[in-house]
Amino acid sequence: MNAFAKLLTVMMIGISAGAHAATFTFTAIPDEDETKLRSRFDKVADYLETKLGVDVQYVPVKSYSAAVTAFRNNQVQLAWFGGLSGVQARRLVPGSEAIAQGYEDQFFKSYFIAHHSTGLTKQESFPAIGGYTFTFGSKDSTSGRLMPQFFIERNLGKRPDDLFKRVGFSGDHSRTVAQVEAGVYQVGAVNYKVWDSMVAEGKVDTAKVSVVWESPAYPDYQWSVRGDLDAKFGAGFKAKLTAALLEMKDPDLLASFPRQSFIPADNEDFKPVEDVAKAIGLID
Known part of the structure; x- marks a missing residue:
């Protein structure tokens, strides 16, 4: 190979590498402890890399x-949101879409749990x-705040601050379980998936804390993408990503996660969540 051919080859390799230099980033709401989340979503990043042919990075967040x-500022292009956080994010990013949800997310539930001392x-x-x-869990949690507050107000006719001796926000579902088990709070609301997983793993002393009410079903978690995905990663990228999630x-x-599978979703699926958030004053 002559010098010009070598130079041309190096240039073409550089151009090719540059075309794929953009890293596809995603995040997830921190609904459980950080170690568990990183284990889960680092696996997702590896899976998506093999399916999409680009570098993929999971970006953890604190709240x-x-x-x-991060979604609004284009620091991430994809996010695993709860129902409420997904509604909030998509309202801030025109053209963004919910593209997939867990099979179970069509009919999600909250558990109300109580310390044994309450009887x-x-x-x-x-x-x-x-x-x-x-x-509650996080202030922006669907299963740990939004829907529990709605059920409280609908059934007891008062806002939480007027009903309870003290109201807290644990930050995530794992901490809600731990705080009620320890008696820091007497009653709490938790994502049923997190509770069931913790019980199955032997992480809950059910002699100290137990489920006292199971809510009706509502839509919850989903994968949402920004509307400018194809502009950044090439035509058809969103369709390729959607297929990868559905084929997991x-x-x-x-x-x-835990989920039995992922199924298609769209923004309209989460209209009930948006309506409840408006009804109790969490969004305009």
Whole structure:
């Protein structure tokens, strides 16, 4: 190979590398402890790299609002949001879309849990929890705040601050369980998936804390993408990403969510969440 051919080859390699230099980034709401989240989403990053042919990086955040901000500022192009945080993010980024959800996310639930000292037991009707101390999860959590507050107000006719001795926000579902188990709060609201997983893993002392009410179903978690995805990564990239998420079949990876599969989603699926958020004053 002569000198010109070598130079041309080097230039073409550089151009090719440059075309794929952009890193595809995604984040997720921090609904569980950071170690568990990183284990889950680093696996997702590896999976997406093999499917998309680009570098993929999971970007952890410290709060639900930070996930929304990262999405709004184009620090990430994809996010695993809860129902409310997804609605908030898509309202801030024109053209953004929900593209996939877990099968179970069509009919998600919240559990209300109580410390054994309350004497509360599981029942079909909404429990008489007024007068106790109560903790939500994150302020922007669908299953740990939005829907529980809606059910409280609908069933007991008062806002939480007027009903409970003290109201807290634990920050995530794992901490909600830990705080109610320890008696820091007497009652709390938690994502049913996190509770079921913690019980299955032996991380909950059910002699100290138990489920006292199970909510009706509502839509929750989803993968949402920015509308400018194809402009940044090339025509058809969003379709390729959507297919990769829907074709995620690895049992170990699915179990880490935990979900049995991912199915198509669109923005309209989460209109009920938006309506509830407006009804209780969390969004305009």
